[in-house]
Amino acid sequence: MAELHKLVAALRTALEADTAASPHAPAERPAMPVAPDGFRAELAARFARELEAVGGRLLGILTPAEAIDRIVAIAKETNPRLVAIADGAAGDCAAIAAALDAAGFAVMRTTPTTDDGARAAIRDRLSRADIGIAEADYAIASTGTLAVLSTPNRPSSLTLLPPSSVIIVRVDRIVTDLAAALEALGPETLATHRMTLITGPSRTADIEKRIVLGVHGPKSLDVIVVWPHDD
Amino acid sequence: MTESPKPRDFFQASEAGAADHELHRKLESASARHLGHFVQVRDEFAPYEDERSAARAIKQDSIGRLDELLIELTRRLEAHGCKVFFAADAAEARDYIVALARRSGAHRIVKGKSMTTEEIALNPALEQAGIEVLETDLGEYIVQLRGEPPSHIITPAIHLSKEDIGDLFHVKLGIPYTPEPAELTAVARSRLRESFLRADLGITGVNFAIAETGSLIVVENEGNGRMSSTLPEVFVAVMGIEKVIPKLADLPHFLEILGRTATGQKLTTYTNFIQGPRAPGELDGPREMHVVILDNGRSAMLADPVLREALMCIRCGACLNVCPVYRRIGGHAYQSPYPGPIGSIISPNLVGSAAAHLPFASTLCGACKDVCPVKIDIPRILLHLRWKESASPTPPQWPGAARRARAGARRFARMARHPRTMRLMGRIVALMLRPLAHDGWIRRMPPPFGNWTKLRDFPAPRPGRPRATENQDAKL
Numbered sequence: 001m002a003e004l005h006k007l008v009a010a011l012r013t014a015l016e017a018d019t020a021a022s023p024h025a026p027a028e029r030p031a032m033p034v035a036p037d038g039f040r041a042e043l044a045a046r047f048a049r050e051l052e053a054v055g056g057r058l059l060g061i062l063t064p065a066e067a068i069d070r071i072v073a074i075a076k077e078t079n080p081r082l083v084a085i086a087d088g089a090a091g092d093c094a095a096i097a098a099a100l101d102a103a104g105f106a107v108m109r110t111t112p113t114t115d116d117g118a119r120a121a122i123r124d125r126l127s128r129a130d131i132g133i134a135e136a137d138y139a140i141a142s143t144g145t146l147a148v149l150s151t152p153n154r155p156s157s158l159t160l161l162p163p164s165s166v167i168i169v170r171v172d173r174i175v176t177d178l179a180a181a182l183e184a185l186g187p188e189t190l191a192t193h194r195m196t197l198i199t200g201p202s203r204t205a206d207i208e209k210r211i212v213l214g215v216h217g218p219k220s221l222d223v224i225v226v227w228p229h230d231d
Numbered sequence: 232m233t234e235s236p237k238p239r240d241f242f243q244a245s246e247a248g249a250a251d252h253e254l255h256r257k258l259e260s261a262s263a264r265h266l267g268h269f270v271q272v273r274d275e276f277a278p279y280e281d282e283r284s285a286a287r288a289i290k291q292d293s294i295g296r297l298d299e300l301l302i303e304l305t306r307r308l309e310a311h312g313c314k315v316f317f318a319a320d321a322a323e324a325r326d327y328i329v330a331l332a333r334r335s336g337a338h339r340i341v342k343g344k345s346m347t348t349e350e351i352a353l354n355p356a357l358e359q360a361g362i363e364v365l366e367t368d369l370g371e372y373i374v375q376l377r378g379e380p381p382s383h384i385i386t387p388a389i390h391l392s393k394e395d396i397g398d399l400f401h402v403k404l405g406i407p408y409t410p411e412p413a414e415l416t417a418v419a420r421s422r423l424r425e426s427f428l429r430a431d432l433g434i435t436g437v438n439f440a441i442a443e444t445g446s447l448i449v450v451e452n453e454g455n456g457r458m459s460s461t462l463p464e465v466f467v468a469v470m471g472i473e474k475v476i477p478k479l480a481d482l483p484h485f486l487e488i489l490g491r492t493a494t495g496q497k498l499t500t501y502t503n504f505i506q507g508p509r510a511p512g513e514l515d516g517p518r519e520m521h522v523v524i525l526d527n528g529r530s531a532m533l534a535d536p537v538l539r540e541a542l543m544c545i546r547c548g549a550c551l552n553v554c555p556v557y558r559r560i561g562g563h564a565y566q567s568p569y570p571g572p573i574g575s576i577i578s579p580n581l582v583g584s585a586a587a588h589l590p591f592a593s594t595l596c597g598a599c600k601d602v603c604p605v606k607i608d609i610p611r612i613l614l615h616l617r618w619k620e621s622a623s624p625t626p627p628q629w630p631g632a633a634r635r636a637r638a639g640a641r642r643f644a645r646m647a648r649h650p651r652t653m654r655l656m657g658r659i660v661a662l663m664l665r666p667l668a669h670d671g672w673i674r675r676m677p678p679p680f681g682n683w684t685k686l687r688d689f690p691a692p693r694p695g696r697p698r699a700t701e702n703q704d705a706k707l
Contacts, residue, residue, distance in 0.1 A: 050497070112512035122514055123462075127428055143498040152512035156461050160454060178498065179483040187479045190504055191307065191444040194461075194516060197502035202454040205494065206370035206386060207412040208257075208393050209264040215369055215416055216423065217454030217501070 043141045043174045044225050050144030054200030055213050056221040061171065067224050068099045071133065071166060074222065075105050080130030082106045084162060086154035096133065112152035123157060132162035132218070136169040136198075138184060139225075142177040143199055146223065147185065150194040159198060165218035167198070171227040241566060241588055248560035249686065254390060258561060261389050262552045268495020269549065276491065285484040287605045290543035293476050294533065300442045300475045301524065307445025311507030313520045320527050321351035327523060328353060328434070328467055329360050335465050335519070337362060337432035341423075343449065343456035344368035345436030346384050346546060347469045347525060349568035350581055353434070365430075367423050367455040369416060376403045382562030384569060385493050385548035390561050423455075433459035433517070437470035438545070439485060443478045447522065449503040450489060457501050466517035468505065472529050473542040485545060488604040493547040528580035537615040541576045543605045550599035550609060556592055565589060572599035576612045579620075587623075590616035635679070661692035668692070 048058040059070050075083060083105050085093050093109070100107045108125055126132075134154055136146035146167050150156045159165050175181050178197075185195070202217030213219055248254060273279050293300055305315045318324035332340065340362055342348065354375075357364045366375040370387035373396055374380065381387030388396065397410040406418055435456045439448040447468050449456040460466050476482065490496040509516030532538045551557045551571030562570035567578035567586050575593055578586035590613045599609040647653050667673045668691030676684045683689070 054496075054500070110514055112514065114511055119514055123428075126514075140498075145498055150513065150516065152510065152514070155514035155516075156457065157515045160457055160461065177483070178486055179480070182479055182483060187444045190441075190446050190479060191311070191506055192510075193504075194506060195504040196457060197498065197504075199496075199498045199500050199502075201500070202452070203500050204369045204416060204453050206368070206373065206388055207391075207396055207415060209261045209386065209389075210393075210412045212413050212416040215420055215453035215455075216367070216427070216458050 040171050040174065040227075043176065044171055044227075046141040047139050047144055047174050047225070050142065051200070051221075051223055052144070054144050055203065056144060056200050056223060059166075059222050059224045061225040061227050064095075064226055064228055067168060067226050068096050070224060071096055072099050072103050074166065075100055075103065075131065078130065078164065080105060080164075082108060082125065082129040083131045083133065084108050084110065084126055084129035084158055085133040086110050086135070086158050093133075093135075110153060110155055110158055126155070126157050127161045129162040131164045131166060132158045132160075133166045133168070134158050136167050137173065137195075138181045139169040139174045139223075140176075140178055140181050140197075141174055145178070145181075145197050145199040147181050147195060147197050149185075149189065150196075156194060156196060159196070160217050163214065163218055164220045164222070165198075165201070166222045166224070168224045168226055171225050174225070241564065241592070244564040244566060245560040245592065248564040251561070253392075254561050255559065257390060257392055258558045261386065262558055265495060265549075265552045269492060272491045272495050272497055276487070276497070279488065279491070282484050282487045283604055283606060286488055286545075287543065289476055289481045289484060290545075290605055294473060294539060294542050297472060297475065297533065300477060301472060303442040304440050304445060304475050305524075307442065308507065308522055311445055313445075313507050313522050315522045315524060318351075318523055318525045318527070321525075324351045324469065324523050324525050324527070325353055325356040327521075328469075329356055329362075331465070331467065331521060332357060332362050332432055333360060335432065337465065339426065339430045340364045340432045340434060341367050341427055341430040341455075341459045341463065342371075343433070343435035343451065343459040344371050344387075345434065345469060346381075346568055347436045347471055348434060349380065351469070351525065351527065353469075365423070365426050367427070367453075367459060368451075369419050369453060369455075372419055372423065373399065376400075380563070380568065382570065383548060383551055384546055384571075384574075385551075390563065427458040427462050430459075430463045432465045432467065433461075433463035434467045434469065435459050437468050437474050438489070439482060440470055440475045441477075441479055441482060442475055445506050446479070447505045448482065449505065450486070450499050450501070451503070452494070452496075452500040454501060457503055460503060460505055460517070461515050464517055465519045465521070466505075466508075467521045467523060469523045469525060471525050471527070473544075489545055489547055492549040492602065492604045528583075532577070532580045535615075538576070538580070538612060540607050541573070541612055543607055544573050544577065545605060546573075547604055549602045549604065553598040553602045555594060555596060555598070560592075565592070572609045572613075573607075576609060576616060579616060587620050590614075590620065664689075664692050 044061055051058055062070060083100055085097055085107060087093055087109050097107045097109055108129065110122060113119055134148060136148050138147040146169060148159055175184060201213045201219055201221045202215045203211055203213050204215045205211050308315050316327050318327060340357060342364060354364045366372050371381060373388040373391065376399055383389040393410040393412055396415055397408050400406055400415055400418060401408040404418060409415065435449050437447045438450045449460060486498060486502060490499045508518055508520040529542060532542055550573050554572050557571040565574050567574050567582045569578050572593065575589040578589050593613050595610045595613060597610050646656060664673060667676065671691050673689040673691055674684060
């Protein structure tokens, strides 16, 4: 037990340091719910199981550095013409964007604008992106769901238009069930933001009740759980 | 509604459905698949029964104070920058949306799946105004291409096989014939994606509206609701007054059961929370958002203490899948956007007197009540509506057979009030029927009862006590 407490304390310190270091962290992030000791790995495993049951894929439980490598590897596999990434993703999206850029991929970052022309141009580009990368606010273990708030930095279209969606979620953001996720988000946040709960890739069963993935939204949903320590 | 269906149409349509063996095959296979998934996800979710009770209690409470909840919801939505319009009936809702589309210069409208807009017959009104309306839910897209209404509230094209849809896409979209669901879906995706990006107005329904936060919840699997509410510059949400629930914390109780009963999913793929138009700086979301809150007969249902319970419905469609009548005649026979057991209790108020005969189209077997996630006592409401209809000063124009059946029932009622006559008649009839029985069943009866045995078998009478008593004993 002593080791566990030490690990949890270390994780908390690491998480706080990480947030402080990131210039892109959203300012109005709700208070972080802390899972009971030793519960996180279990929640992550349950989340992974449910995610795969709905046709999603867990790319791994990785450190931030490993996550960047994994994203570059995914891009190399699928060879996208354009990768869209939301500012504020994964603590440090600049690092991901830079790594993709260095690997020779075209990268677009979604930045807020009030100009109609600029907005239309961004949407137009977004609709041509092959991969959209964003960070979820919460993940729900019991259903394999990702809760993603819309913010000026992170438009809903980013997880909707590109045929491939890569979503990052931090391990301390995995909660047990839907009720816990909504409680963590709170009424104030939802009174001021649009949000989507995403459970697997877009799907239909409208033709003879046969399941087909990728109707209007993404055809694939890959998730990386980030566990920020380097032991 | 453009034309009101008459009871005779229902009798003809339901007989046609009952004789269509291909339709039974499709409905039986779809229902079996649905029930299989549903039973599995229900059984592995221990709190299912608790969630059902909680959801029912919340709905009961919400419906009991709709007035204050709607005020709170409206206040919130307006504070978020939405325009809220209360429509007393279908015509007011249609007129508002058509006028809005004209005013904003909309040429192309994309719609997420919405039964409420079917209820108000919105598409024909928009088309008449020269505006293109595209249904974007795959099932709705399919039935729109066929020029027919949906036949199920969750699975609109449940009456079609993949071969039917392959033919349809071949003829209407000019693609090579394929019956493969994946290929057909890919074709719909590319056609509709273009429309989403070019549409200037989006319309969806609403599953729940949270008064506390002023959030509209739109539940879906494909992304059609997300696209329609996110991409066009103007967005209209259409909801019945009964959709409002008090608090954010109430929502999980519904979402934990809705996906499970509707499609056998723990949670549907997308659950959208929409509270208003886009904030300054945001890259998507509508510039302008309208919420049409529809009465259209709901407040009259609220005023009826028995019928009120029907307002708790969350439109999961499970009662259709278990209903022996629906599975026999199909959704189109009901000639209402809301078919099946739930349709039979809400259509008379939401669609009008043209649907007054639907409460009679039920065997009262009770499967709907058992499966209903919010435990609506549908058989009780069916009986209540039958009573209301029979007591009405202007009873519906029944076709001959139904009129004779009603007269027969009245004669039977007179006889049944005299126990001795009843027993005597029972013995006489049993004696007369005995020669007709084979292997315990009567398969054909002489006129005027021949129609009854055309579609059903009658259990042969046995010496001794009447069956009713026997069944009662069995229950104890």
